[in-house]
Amino acid sequence: MSDGYGPDAYEPDGYAHDGYADRYEGDEQDDTAPSAPAQERTFAALPPPSGRGFAHSWWGRAWLKALEDTALDGQQLKKGRRLAREGRVGVVSVRPGRITAVVQDRDAGAYRSDVLLQELSEEEWNRFLDMAADRAGHIAALLDREMPPHLVEDASAAGVELLPAIGDLDPECTCEAWDHCPHTTALCYQVARLLDQDPFVLLLMRGRGERQLLDDLQVRITARAAGHGPSGPADASAPGSRERGVRGVPAAEAHAAGDALPPLPPLPGLPAEAGVSPSLDTETDPEPGVDPTALEMLATDSAARAHRMLADALAPGHELQPLPVGLTPEQDAVRLAADARPVPWIASRLATGSGRAPAGLRIAVRAWQYGGPAALSVLDEQWTPDAASLAHARSRLAVAWEEDEAPRLRAEHNRWTSVDGTVQLRYGRDGRWYPYRKESGRWIPAGPPDDDPAAALADADQAEVAGGGTGGGGGGAGSPPAPPSRSPGTAAHRPGGLRVPRSAPVVR
Secondary structure: OOOOOOOOOOOOOOOOOEEEEEEOEOEOOOOOOOOOOEEEEEEOOOOOOOOOOOOOOHHHHHHHHHHHHHOOOHHHHHHHHHHHHOOOEOOEEEEOOEEEEEEEOOOOOEEEEEEEOOOOOHHHHHHHHHHHHHOHHHHHHHHOOOOOHHHHHHHHHOOOOOOOOOOOOEEEEOOOOOOOOHHHHHHHHHHHHHHHHOOHHHHHHOOOOHHHHHHHHHHHHHHHHOOEEOOEEOOOOOOOHHHHOOOOOOHHHHHHHHHHOOOOOOOOOOOOOOOOOOOOOOOOOOOOOOOHHHHHHHHHHHHHHHHHHHHHHHOOOHHHOOOOOOOOHHHHHHHHHHHHOOOHHHHHHHHHHHOOOHHHHHHHHHHHHHHHHHHHHHHHOOOOOOHHHHHHHHHHHHOOOOHHHOOEEEEEOOEEEEOOOOEEEEEOOOOOEEEEEEEOOEEEEOOOOEOOHHHHHHHHHHOOOOOOHHHOOOOOOOOOOOOOOOOOOOOOOOOOOOOOOOOOOEEO
């Protein structure tokens, strides 16, 4: 029987044959759904797919995601993909609530495989049809064999879930497996190819074939054009009802219903830890320019940052804290390298994004771990502090050592370097001093910042950069040696006792 809304035996690319039958009341009935017209479409066996992916449309990939999230045994999924790739799935029958095919196993056995999907109720179909009738673009998209995301979103807002979710694809197979077996998996992968070509296949599984669906939509559109809703005359008091045939709710009634609504539920508490990033290692080919490994790292980082932000927001006094300063892309690349500890090839990309060489990124990561954005600025900037700040620093240094222990420093802008060229103090715009130590010809952050330049200088003089400096040993840009911890302003790392000096250190 022809569809009635296009050429008989509609054959888009990839279809070998499509036998389409809509049988209405008076014809043969489907015993599983006696109250609804029996409908069925059959598709001849498809040749093995070209390329890695089985689905190219977003709704086809959503179908496979429901399968992959539901199946408990990943090995069964791999075997099923292999069977589908080898063209072992026979004629596919699609009807409301069920898809069926005979799948040839590699052991020459043949198994009838079924996958069940819950049909929409009559009420759900009415809500979907009312929504679609209000939006001509949705109808046009379906007729073009497209299922745009906003159609699915609008249906979901109306309480109708078109696409399957985890657990919605229920397998049955004569191999008597209790979960998805290779045969039902192969069937699902093959159906994803059919869905790519025609989303009406999914709507048929949900309970309505193309012909009946378009007939029902036409009835609604005609009724609304005549000034009637789907089930009777429109409410004349509803604004715009005469023009659009849309039933409305008076504003006073909607406002009065607010007092009868239950209170909002309490806010959920802070989770114990950030969520785990989903695995993107599937058979579906990524979009051009998208790297799944890098995307997983970004998702994990985003979850961790969201968890920290929520913890800060729930902390007492959060409303009194200043807003955090936004990071530049270059600073955020350093932060990612420090927090995510990426694999070397991703660290190399982050180095490029930060505007640094890999060795420079390792130094920047170390600076970030000691002091965040302020420490990065100290690493990169050279500027001239005001005279009062420099004089205060000299006085602090003057009381820290005896004459024979006084370090000799050369001052250049905000950087004070020892005369032997091994240690350095850098003054930050935040009013703190940052210790540095020269390793392999490079200045390396040597400790956390301190308000007291003498304490910071003692840290620089005693610090040992783990892993042999910038050149070696200790991992990629995301995994530098852990910085030592000390509370700012303490004397934990200062030379023994810091005796009161007889004269000040020399700062030129």
